[in-house]
Amino acid sequence: MNDFSAAQRSRVTMLDVAEHAGVSKASVSRFIGDDRALLSDTIAQRIEQSIAELGYRPNQMARGLKRGRTRLIGMLVADIRNPYSIAVMHGVETACRRHGYSLVVCNTDRDDEQERQHLALLRSYNIEGLIVNTLGHHRDELHELHREMPLVLVDRKVEGLDSDMVGLNNPQAIEMALEHLQHRGYRDVLMVTEPYDGTSSRIERVSSFQAQIAQRSGLTGAVQETSDALATDLQTFLNTKATGPKALFCANGVAALACTLALREIGCRLFEDLGLIALDDLDWYPLVGSGITALAQPTAEIGARAFECLLKRLRGDVEVTRRLDFAPVLVERGSTRGNGGV
Numbered sequence: 001m002n003d004f005s006a007a008q009r010s011r012v013t014m015l016d017v018a019e020h021a022g023v024s025k026a027s028v029s030r031f032i033g034d035d036r037a038l039l040s041d042t043i044a045q046r047i048e049q050s051i052a053e054l055g056y057r058p059n060q061m062a063r064g065l066k067r068g069r070t071r072l073i074g075m076l077v078a079d080i081r082n083p084y085s086i087a088v089m090h091g092v093e094t095a096c097r098r099h100g101y102s103l104v105v106c107n108t109d110r111d112d113e114q115e116r117q118h119l120a121l122l123r124s125y126n127i128e129g130l131i132v133n134t135l136g137h138h139r140d141e142l143h144e145l146h147r148e149m150p151l152v153l154v155d156r157k158v159e160g161l162d163s164d165m166v167g168l169n170n171p172q173a174i175e176m177a178l179e180h181l182q183h184r185g186y187r188d189v190l191m192v193t194e195p196y197d198g199t200s201s202r203i204e205r206v207s208s209f210q211a212q213i214a215q216r217s218g219l220t221g222a223v224q225e226t227s228d229a230l231a232t233d234l235q236t237f238l239n240t241k242a243t244g245p246k247a248l249f250c251a252n253g254v255a256a257l258a259c260t261l262a263l264r265e266i267g268c269r270l271f272e273d274l275g276l277i278a279l280d281d282l283d284w285y286p287l288v289g290s291g292i293t294a295l296a297q298p299t300a301e302i303g304a305r306a307f308e309c310l311l312k313r314l315r316g317d318v319e320v321t322r323r324l325d326f327a328p329v330l331v332e333r334g335s336t337r338g339n340g341g342v
Contacts, residue, residue, distance in 0.1 A: 193250075
C-alpha cells in the first residue's frame with residue numbers, strides 16, 4: 001500500500017526514486033525517457049516498483065524542454081464567451097488530444113494589451129505551434145512568432161501574415177441566406193452585425209451582402225451594427241415603408257441574441273412582423289418562437305482542420321500557404337416560413 005499523501009508525492013524527486021531503487025539517477029532518467037530499452041529487466045522492474053511506492057510524477061514540462069519538445073499547442077482567441085470560439089476551440093482540443101498534444105488557450109477579451117501579454121506568455125511556455133482567432137492588432141509580434149513556429153489563422157485574417165487559414169466560405173454563406181430569404185418571399189433585408197473593429201470576417205460578410213444585394217432584382221438591403229440603440233434601430237426598420245415582407249439577417253450568434261432581445265423589447269411578434277435568419281446555429285435557436293433559421297458552421301471540423309494544418313507544418317510541410325473555406329449548412333425553422341413564400 002502507498003501511504004504517501006498528495007503533498008508528499010509532489011515533493012518526490014528523481015534522486016529519491018534512484019536511492020529507493022538502489023540505482024543511479026541516470027538509470028531513472030532512462031526509464032522515464034526514451035531509453036528504457038537500455039536497462040536490464042531487473043533494474044527496470046526495481047525502478048517501476050519504487051516509482052509506484054513513492055508516487056513519483058515526472059515533470060513533463062522539464063522533460064519536454066530538455067528534449068526540445070513540449071507537445072504544447074497555443075491558441076489565442078478574441079472572446080472565449082463567444083459560442084463560436086468555444087465550439088472551434090473544442091474541435092482544436094479534440095484533435096490535439098488525438099495526436100498526443102496539449103492545448104494552452106489564452107483569451108484576449110478583445111483587448112490589445114491582453115493580446116500582447118498573452119503572446120509573450122505563450123512564447124514563454126515554449127509552444128510548438130500557434131492557432132490564432134483574434135483581432136491581430138499586434139502584427140509585428142505575430143510575424144515574429146511565425147518566424148519561430150508554424151501558425152494557423154482561424155476565421156480572421158491578419159494583414160501581411162502569410163499563413164494557413166481555416167474558416168467559413170463567407171460569400172457562399174451570404175448567397176445561401178439571401179437565396180433562402182428571397183425564395184421565401186422576403187423583399188427587404190436588414191443585415192445586423194457586430195461592430196467591424198477591423199475583424200476581417202465581419203468586413204467580408206458585409207461586403208458580400210452589399211455586393212449580392214446590388215445584383216438581386218426585387219431585393220433591397222441595408223446594414224446595421226449592434227449598439228445600445230439597437231431596439232430603436234430595429235423599430236425604425238419595422239416602421240419604414242418597404243416593397244415587401246421584411247427580414248433580418250444576423251451575421252453571427254452574438255448579433256442574433258442582441259436582435260432577439262431587442263425585438264422582444266419593442267414588442268415585435270416573432271416571427272409574424274418579420275423573418276429572421278442567422279449565421280451560426282446555437283442551442284437556443286429552436287427555443288425562440290417557432291425556431292430561428294440558421295446557417296450552421298462546421299465548427300468542430302474547422303477546429304480539427306486548423307490543428308491538422310499546423311501538424312503538417314510541424315512535420316516539415318513547406319507547401320504554399322493554403323486557405324480552407326467550409327460551406328455552411330442551412331437549418332430551416334419557423335422564423336422564415338411566415339410571409340407567403342414558397
